[in-house]
Amino acid sequence: MQELKPILTDSYHRQHSYLRISLIERCNLRCTYCMPKNGIELSPKSNIMTSNEIFDIAKIFVKNGVTKIRLTGGEPLIRKDITEIIKNLASLPVTLSITTNAIIVDRFIEVFKKYNLKNINVSLDSLNRKKFKQITRRDYYDKVLSNIYLLIKEQYKVKVNIVLIKGFNDNEIIDFIELTKNVPIVIRFIEFMPFDGNKWNKSKLVSYQEILDIVGLHYKNEDVKRIQDAPNDTSKNYKITGYKGTFSVISSVTNPFCDSCNRLRLTANGQLKNCLFSATESDLLTAFREGKNIEPIIAKAIGAKFKVRGGMNTFKKLEDTTLHSKNRNMITIGG
Ligand code: SAM
Ligand code: SF4
Numbered sequence: 001m002q003e004l005k006p007i008l009t010d011s012y013h014r015q016h017s018y019l020r021i022s023l024i025e026r027c028n029l030r031c032t033y034c035m036p037k038n039g040i041e042l043s044p045k046s047n048i049m050t051s052n053e054i055f056d057i058a059k060i061f062v063k064n065g066v067t068k069i070r071l072t073g074g075e076p077l078i079r080k081d082i083t084e085i086i087k088n089l090a091s092l093p094v095t096l097s098i099t100t101n102a103i104i105v106d107r108f109i110e111v112f113k114k115y116n117l118k119n120i121n122v123s124l125d126s127l128n129r130k131k132f133k134q135i136t137r138r139d140y141y142d143k144v145l146s147n148i149y150l151l152i153k154e155q156y157k158v159k160v161n162i163v164l165i166k167g168f169n170d171n172e173i174i175d176f177i178e179l180t181k182n183v184p185i186v187i188r189f190i191e192f193m194p195f196d197g198n199k200w201n202k203s204k205l206v207s208y209q210e211i212l213d214i215v216g217l218h219y220k221n222e223d224v225k226r227i228q229d230a231p232n233d234t235s236k237n238y239k240i241t242g243y244k245g246t247f248s249v250i251s252s253v254t255n256p257f258c259d260s261c262n263r264l265r266l267t268a269n270g271q272l273k274n275c276l277f278s279a280t281e282s283d284l285l286t287a288f289r290e291g292k293n294i295e296p297i298i299a300k301a302i303g304a305k306f307k308v309r310g311g312m313n314t315f316k317k318l319e320d321t322t323l324h325s326k327n328r329n330m331i332t333i334g335g
Pocket of ligand 2: 027028029030031034035073074075101123330331
């Protein structure tokens with residue numbers, strides 16, 4: 001295992017070995033919880049990291065001990081040079097993975113295989129075509145579903161991300177879990193998180209406890225098994241006895257996992273975010289383009305990381321939407 005250098009360790013002794021790189025601010029969907037209704041102001045193209053810059057900056061993180069890189073966006077697969085980016089990053093000693101809405105996954109199966117891209121997370125918030133269209137503001141339900149099954153056929157262990165919104169898709173919790181009966185899929189329910197422009201409020205949140213209550217009403221207690229979470233896992237994992245797949249809950253709102261956080265985020269325009277909820281960012285790209293050493297900037301950013309959710313250490317603070325207006329919207333962070 002790669003030795004983790006001090007610059008990736010924060011003042012709470014958390015070691016950051018996982019880098020999420022957002023490749024693009026654009027997307028072929030318009031999910032209401034992620035993208036504001038009127039879209040976003042895109043960064044000028046010249047401010048977006050090129051494929052070479054992504055590779056060179058990633059190498060600096062890997063040299064310092066990053067062992068896992070996840071590509072995200074926007075929609076990472078719509079970037080024209082995505083194959084080159086994957087090829088470059090696959091040459092590093094990291095586990096490379098991707099989060100995608102799967103609309104064009106079928107065009108990339110051979111690329112994923114060639115470059116050993118194993119962990120593929122797919123977003124799908126409803127099993128109902130009409131609702132899918134309502135939440136994504138686009139009509140790609142059949143495409144996404146068929147690509148999920150294509151990945152399964154190709155032996156990928158697909159994780160399906162579902163952002164639960166009260167009164168919208170919380171009545172589909174059991175339907176999603178039932179998908180795990182015959183298919184070795186991982187269903188991940190994500191608590192709806194507040195970001196700039198996504199109209200979050202507490203009443204729309206379906207909490208971890210509420211999800212377990214719904215599960216408890218449907219299945220016998222002894223059939224719902226809590227299973228071991230992987231180290232630094234953000235999800236609490238469960239399995240229904242006899243089912244091939246598993247399900248889990250990512251409870252960033254009601255049960256944050258900040259204590260074991262090992263994640264850093266690099267935005268498409270080269271800003272380092274030390275936390276999903278942080279209001280501040282560190283500009284790596286400008287310094288990199290000026291030929292400066294970016295390691296001290298990385299060290300400073302990590303040293304300044306708050307203990308909990310970018311400093312929103314109470315639910316009251318998290319609820320205060322004025323605090324989120326200082327953060328980006330999710331589409332430009334990448335999850
Ligand atoms: N386009 C890709 C996709 O949708 O999978 C990758 C980018 S997307 C921003 C990454 C993840 O963030 C998705 O799983 C999405 O469900 C999640 N996400 C976006 N907005 C969210 C929110 N407000 N609360 C919780 N999760 C959110
Ligand atoms: Fe696009 Fe993913 Fe955001 Fe949906 S969640 S708008 S697919 S980036």
